[in-house]
Amino acid sequence: MRADGRVRRLLLLHEDPRFAEHLRGLLSASRRACFRIAHYTHLKDALAHLAVSPVDLLLAGPKPADAGLETAIARLGAAAPEIPVVAVLRGPGPPQREAALRAGALECLEADETNVELWVRTIAWCRREMEVGRELARATARLDWLTHMDALTDLLNRKGLERAMMDELARCRRGGRDLVVVLVDLDDFSQLNATLGHGVGDLVLVGAARRIVDAAGPGAMVGRCGTDRFIVMLPDADLAAGRAVAERIRLAVSRDVIRAGVHTLTTTASLGVTAIEPESLSFDEVLAKVHFALQLGRRPGGNGVARAAAVGEVGRLLPPEADPETMRALLRGDGLRVAAQPIVNLADGRIVSREMLVRGPEGPLERPDDLFRFCQEQDILVAVDLRCLTRCAEAARAGGDGRYHVNIMPATLLQTPAAELVRVLRLSADYGHCCLEISEQQLLGDPTALVPRVRELQAAGIRIAIDDVGFGNSCLEGLVMLQPQIMKIDKRMVRGLAQDAELRRSLNRLLMVADVLGAEVVAEGIEGGDDYDVLLELGVRYGQGFLFGPPRLVGVAAARVGDGPEASGAAGLA
Numbered sequence: 054m055r056a057d058g059r060v061r062r063l064l065l066l067h068e069d070p071r072f073a074e075h076l077r078g079l080l081s082a083s084r085r086a087c088f089r090i091a092h093y094t095h096l097k098d099a100l101a102h103l104a105v106s107p108v109d110l111l112l113a114g115p116k117p118a119d120a121g122l123e124t125a126i127a128r129l130g131a132a133a134p135e136i137p138v139v140a141v142l143r144g145p146g147p148p149q150r151e152a153a154l155r156a157g158a159l160e161c162l163e164a165d166e167t168n169v170e171l172w173v174r175t176i177a178w179c180r181r182e183m184e185v186g187r188e189l190a191r192a193t194a195r196l197d198w199l200t201h202m203d204a205l206t207d208l209l210n211r212k213g214l215e216r217a218m219m220d221e222l223a224r225c226r227r228g229g230r231d232l233v234v235v236l237v238d239l240d241d242f243s244q245l246n247a248t249l250g251h252g253v254g255d256l257v258l259v260g261a262a263r264r265i266v267d268a269a270g271p272g273a274m275v276g277r278c279g280t281d282r283f284i285v286m287l288p289d290a291d292l293a294a295g296r297a298v299a300e301r302i303r304l305a306v307s308r309d310v311i312r313a314g315v316h317t318l319t320t321t322a323s324l325g326v327t328a329i330e331p332e333s334l335s336f337d338e339v340l341a342k343v344h345f346a347l348q349l350g351r352r353p354g355g356n357g358v359a360r361a362a363a364v365g366e367v368g369r370l371l372p373p374e375a376d377p378e379t380m381r382a383l384l385r386g387d388g389l390r391v392a393a394q395p396i397v398n399l400a401d402g403r404i405v406s407r408e409m410l411v412r413g414p415e416g417p418l419e420r421p422d423d424l425f426r427f428c429q430e431q432d433i434l435v436a437v438d439l440r441c442l443t444r445c446a447e448a449a450r451a452g453g454d455g456r457y458h459v460n461i462m463p464a465t466l467l468q469t470p471a472a473e474l475v476r477v478l479r480l481s482a483d484y485g486h487c488c489l490e491i492s493e494q495q496l497l498g499d500p501t502a503l504v505p506r507v508r509e510l511q512a513a514g515i516r517i518a519i520d521d522v523g524f525g526n527s528c529l530e531g532l533v534m535l536q537p538q539i540m541k542i543d544k545r546m547v548r549g550l551a552q553d554a555e556l557r558r559s560l561n562r563l564l565m566v567a568d569v570l571g572a573e574v575v576a577e578g579i580e581g582g583d584d585y586d587v588l589l590e591l592g593v594r595y596g597q598g599f600l601f602g603p604p605r606l607v608g609v610a611a612a613r614v615g616d617g618p619e620a621s622g623a624a625g626l627a
Contacts, residue, residue: 061176062107065092066099066125067114067141072164076112076172083173096120096128103132110176111138115164123156130157135187137179159183205255206262209276214284215336217274221288222339225331233295235285236325236343237265237302240356242281245318257320260309268305268423269298278340292328299326299358300417304426307356321356323347384433386440388414391448392604396458396575396597399589406456406488408597409445410604425462438465439477446478446487448607458488458518463503466491471509478515488539490520493531500531507535518575522546523563532570540567544578544598551583557591564591 065073073092080088091106093099095118102108111133117125122140130138140153140161150161159179162172201213209217218232225232239261246254258281265283266275274286285302287295302324309320325347329339382388390412395404413424428434442461449457459478466474466489478487489510491503507517518539519532523546532540546560567574576588579598588596 060087060089061180062109063088063090063112063176064099064102064108064110065090065112065114065141066094066096066117066129067092067112068094068116068118069114070094072114072141079167079169080172082169085173085177094118096125099125100128100132103129108133108136110179111136112141113138113158114141115143123152126153126156126158135183137183139175139179203277206259206277208262208266208283209274211276211278211336214274214276214278217276218284218286218336218339221274221286222329222331224288229331231292231328231330232339233287233290233292234327234329234339234343235269235287235295235299235302236278236340236347237261237283237285237306238323238325238347239281239306240321240323249318257309261306261320261322264305264309265302268301273298284340284343292326295326295328296358297417299324301420301423303356303358304417304423307430308422308426323356324358326358380431380433382414383428383437384440386437386444389441389444390606391444392606393448393457394597394604395602396595397601399576399585399593399596402601405595406458407449408458408460408490408604409449410460411441411445412606434462435465435468438462439469442474443477449487456486456488458490460490460492460520463491466503466506471506471513474510475513475515488516488518490518490539490541491535491537492520493522493543500534504534511538523559529566532566536570537572539575540570540572541575541577542593547576547578547584547588547596547598548580549584550587551581557587561591564593 065076067073070092073090077088077090080090091102091108093102097119099117111129113122113125113129115122120128122142126138126140137159138157140150140156140158141164142149142153142161143164153161159182160175162175166172201210201216202208203210203213221232239257242254242257245257258277262275262277262283265285266273269275269285269287272288274288276284278284285298287298290298303322306320306322310318325343327343327346329342392410392412393407394410396406396408397403398405411421411424413419413421418424418427425434425438428437438461442459442465445457445459449459461474474489478489511517516538517535518541519535519537520541521543522532522540523543540563542560542563546556546563550556550560564574573595574593576593576596577598579585579588579596579600581600585596585600
């Protein structure tokens with residue numbers, strides 16, 4: 054019996070099988086650990102073993118059958134950089150040893166060496182060196198994070214921003230172009246801190262940071278450069294694109310509503326966007342320029358975007374959609390587009406329905422959240438929401454008889470007669486093909502106000518779903534009072550299920566609520582196969598997400614849903 058019962062898994066690459074037997078016999082005499090040796094004569098076989106089996110140490114013999122020793126060491130090290138490689142040499146002289154170490158070997162041993170303790174000590178030393186290297190890499194990464202990241206928001210801090218910006222300015226100089234930068238300044242943040250305390254202020258900062266990152270989009274670099282200020286760098290963007298991003302950020306930030314006791318506050322921000330010449334020499338210089346643009350163009354009361362093509366040219370940027378003609382176009386529904394995303398039976402992948410989703414006109418209002426926030430600011434939200442509902446129903450109707458989901462605002466539901474909604478949503482003689490989704494994010498008041506309208510629609514055969522369940526504003530009272538036939542689980546409760554045990558427990562509790570209510574469950578945002586497998590294990594029947602297909606724009610002639618054999622067996626979900 055070995056002293057500590059440890060098993061060391063060695064992979065030996067050596068042309069002579071007799072040496073493998075010799076090494077097994079030699080190491081079997083060790084009392085420190087038990088050694089299991091997998092032997093291969095060819096490099097390609099050793100690499101295949103590495104791809105499927107765990108290994109603690111690699112031993113490369115003097116002459117693999119299909120490669121030179123230095124090539125073998127280099128390729129083994131590239132395939133598994135975290136596993137140490139020991140070169141086994143025959144009659145090692147200084148040139149051979151130096152060549153093996155240059156190729157990536159951590160240490161060298163002589164094939165004729167019969168001292169078992171020397172072999173065991175060398176293997177143990179190599180493993181310790183590997184662990185030390187791993188710990189050092191983790192500590193270095195952690196130190197870099199602490200140095201360059203903001204602990205509250207998980208964004209770049211001032212030092213991280215400075216490093217990223219100077220790197221980007223250098224790239225801009227090589228490309229002969231400017232760097233577009235946006236400064237985001239939260240309005241009246243100091244007053245919020247003084248009134249409600251720093252705890253609430255921290256929640257506002259975290260929420261604003263998340264909104265800014267989402268609105269800025271992939272490729273943008275976002276950091277926090279002051280108590281309530283954020284910098285967004287937009288590589289490869291021009292000033293027009295920067296203005297569009299700034300408007301999206303403004304709209305996104307203003308979606309956050311903070312409730313603390315009797316206080317209800319809406320977060321707003323003032324933004325400055327400008328193009329920075331690549332000759333700028335410091336982060337402070339860039340910050341001063343973009344701050345200058347913001348101050349000169351700041352809107353009274355905040356909640357606006359100021360822009361400057363250069364520091365000397367500053368003006369206030371009003372949303373391009375705010376002109377009267379654009380407002381009239383939105384009220385007519387012009388420019389609204391419809392995308393469809395499949396909802397599938399998770400057990401067999403059959404499409405059982407599709408969600409019809411609205412996209413706004415190309416530009417800052419293309420994303421639905423930005424479109425509806427802008428409409429709310431202009432007091433045209435219900436009217437435009439009804440236009441969106443109509444467009445979605447028309448797109449679904451154009452494909453003939455089929456099943457579809459469509460979203461509706463609670464305010465629209467309250468202010469529109471049920472008979473009119475039924476008329477808009479009607480697809481055929483019976484109304485059992487449509488499901489209205491009400492976002493749980495918007496169930497902020499007394500849910501009992503919606504109950505009569507919901508019951509009328511359900512009596513007409515239109516199914517009701519509560520969307521975004523688990524978003525963070527979960528209202529159990531709303532679920533109980535409205536008695537939806539379908540609960541749609543927010544993507545934040547789905548993504549990462551396979552790795553997060555707490556998330557699985559939370560989702561399981563929601564599934565128990567759905568079971569008590571007798572509601573079907575649809576999981577949103579399924580992107581990975583591992584999360585999909587967990588959902589199946591938990592008994593979730595339906596889902597949608599990029600794993601099954603992204604939302605795709607549809608025309609009137611291409612809006613068929615639920616037709617053909619793919620919609621069969623869809624009973625229970627409209």
